[in-house]
Amino acid sequence: MRPFVYDQSAIRVIFGVGVIDRLAEEVQRLPAKRVLVLTTPGQNRLATDAAGRLGALTAGVYAKAVMHVPIEVARAARDEAKRLEADCCVAVGGGSTIGLAKAIALERGLPIVAVPTTYSGSEMTPIYGVTEKGLKRTGRDSKVLPRTVIYDPGLTVSLPPRMAGPSGMNALAHCVEALYAEDANPIVTLMAAEGIRVLARSLPAVVREPANVDCRAEALYGAWLAGAVLGTTRMSIHHKLCHTLGGTFNLPHAQVHSVILPHAVAFNREAAGDAMRIAAQALGVGDAAQGAYDLAVRLGAPTALSDIGMPRDGLDRAAKLATEGSYPNPRPIEYAGVRQLLENAYHGMRPV
Secondary structure, three states: OOOOOOOOOOOEEEEOOOHHHHHHHHHHOOOOOOEEEEOOHHHHHHHHHHHHHHHHHEEEEEOOOOOOOEHHHHHHHHHHHHHOOOOEEEEEEOHHHHHHHHHHHHHHOOOEEEEEOOOOOHHHOOEEEEEEOOEEEEEEOHHHOOOEEEEOHHHHOOOOHHHHHHHHHHHHHHHHHHHOOOOOOHHHHHHHHHHHHHHHHHHHHHHHOOOOHHHHHHHHHHHHHHHHHHHHOOOOHHHHHHHHHHHHHOOOHHHHHHHHHHHHHHHHOOOOHHHHHHHHHHHOOOOHHHHHHHHHHHHOOOOOHHHOOOOHHHHHHHHHHHOOOOOOOOOOOOHHHHHHHHHHHHHOOOOO
């Protein structure tokens, strides 16, 4: 067995149907007295409910989170937190909302209580991202790691199947890339493989039976595992491409993950044989890349960049941006290979 280091950040996790009832209790444990509740415009109802549960602890509700955390939105939210003299952020929503909370925490140091309503996994990581002038800048800082995560499967029932499928593929991507991460270790491998198995089993049921809370709970458990491994390893070509495509071309985050994952797996297939065998076994298939593609089809998730707003004339720029700088990946990153990956993804080709 190769030597390894496993550095696990401490996050308090509360999991179960109805645990949203403990929100005020968890905020008071920090302790905090003036809470800014964050969400997107589309999830304002859930944020209002959270504010009601917090009662006198609520300083305000900010329902302006959007994809990829544009710098202008981040600055406005920071100003609002300062104006309200907030001493805590409660983020109710998916990666966009939790990302906005992280942008506030990065500058103002406010603790975060995350209440995920999707499968993004951002709530379990010290990773932040802000988009400025068409480029998404990401980094890691312990200041942005939520103190507590409240996983209530009942809150995910409102996530429609057309969004649940891609969101689950996003989580799956964290697990797959963790298997071949440069800093992978036996613990991460166990969690990633379990996450893949759980997601592959539960997501089709979530799409087929949206009101089934047991299936939602299983998928949310898989998303927790995915977020945990994302937070303890360095990601590779898949995540680099997704951040590039999302930040530069403003493509929907989860849908980009759904499209790119099978092609990123195929790109690394020969260079990460052991990881691919584990992924394929967890998916219950013979080939991980084809299994990921077929799962996306089964979920009704997009499989082509052309279907989610990617301009054909942007592929060259995307490949160039994705090959700038250095980052770990099993296969060497070179322009021709990445450009071909994007071409295949643009047309939605099934990996061969």
